[in-house]
Amino acid sequence: MRIIWQGLKVTFGLFLVAGLVFASSVFAVLLYAKATGKETALFAAGSTVPIAKPPAPVQTAEVSTPQPTIQTKTSAMIDAPVFAQLPELPAGCEITSLTMLLHFYGITKTKMELVAEMPLDNTPVKLNADGSPAYWGNPNTGFVGDVTRKQRGFGIYHAGLFPLLKSYIPEAIDITGEPFELFEQQVASGIPVLIWTTIDFNIPYKWVTWDTPIGPIQTTYAEHAVLLVGYDENNVYLNDPYSGKKQLQINKAQFIDSWSAMGKQGLTYMKK
Incomplete structure (x- = not known):
């Protein structure tokens, strides 16, 4: 029991x-x-205990900050005066193009008046055994050589010429190194651009290098300057001081290559 x-x-x-x-x-x-x-679901017929799942991430709408866009016209053309550098100034393409820009602005100085005011780098040339310059002036300081080519002459770059432009136009700006679209926007706004290229508007096939008081420089004897007065989708239009032609049509891609090779130089001014 x-x-x-x-x-x-x-x-x-x-x-x-x-x-x-x-x-x-x-x-x-x-x-x-x-x-x-x-x-409620737990006690429904045939139900089982639910398995907990992590909460779904909260979906938030992406808010993007509107970016300003600059609308550029597909084409533009400016009626600016054209002057020839020849016969007086065989090496004076830059000062003659500056004369065009100043005349468009309303300052009626002649190329010969302006050439007398142009900054100079009078560093004497020293030659190599082959006759090429070993030591000479720097075009970013002033005009190198003789603009009349009675003696050896070369040219002047944007930095050397800008002070003269600024002395006449307070709104002058140096847009060297900026994208070509900015040059087009300037033309679209109704203002031409003094721009550097080559004499045949092609990439230079021959470069030269010499030392200067402020350091060595590589350049080409084909250096040239013109006034950019128009563009469209395929071409640019130039007032060319060498040929004396107005609104000379050049293939845009070809021209941009030559402009890029010459350092993307450009001088212009802002509207008042």
């Missing part, structure tokens, strides 16, 4: 433990359902 009673106590204890475990499980499920708002 004692043995039977001991067996009943053990069996009852096992049932009690199992009941407590089951009750705890149900209570835990109910708590989970309450916390997650799934109590």
Whole structure:
């Protein structure tokens, strides 16, 4: 009898433990359902305890800051005066192009009046054995050599010529190194650009190097300057002091290559 009673106590204890475990499980499920708002689904027919998933990321609309765009006309043309550098100034393409720009602005100085005011670098030339310059002036300082070519003459670059332009036009700007689109925008606004290229509007096939008081320079004897007065999708239009032609049409891609080779130089002015 004692043995039977001991067996009943053990069996009852096992049932009690199992009941407590089951009750705890149900209570835990109910708590989970309450916390997650799934109590209705939990008691639906055939339902199972849902598996929690991480919340979906909040979708936010990307806000982009509007970028300013500069609208450039597809073509433009300016009616600017043209002057020839010849016969007086065989090496005077830059000062003659400056004369055109000043006349367009309203300053009626002649090329010969302006050439007398042009900055000069009078450094005497020293030659190599082959006759090429070993040491000479720097065109960024002033005109190098003789503009009349009665003696050896070369030219002047944007930095050397800019002070003279600025002395006549306070709004003058040096846009050397800027993208060609800016040069076009300038023309589209109605203002020409004094721009550097080569005499045949092609990339130079021969370069020369000499030392100067401010360091060596690499350049070409084909250096040339013109007045940019127009453009369209395929061409640019130039007032060329060498030929004396007005609105001379040159292939744009070809011209940009020559302009880039010559350092993307350009002088112009802003509207008042």
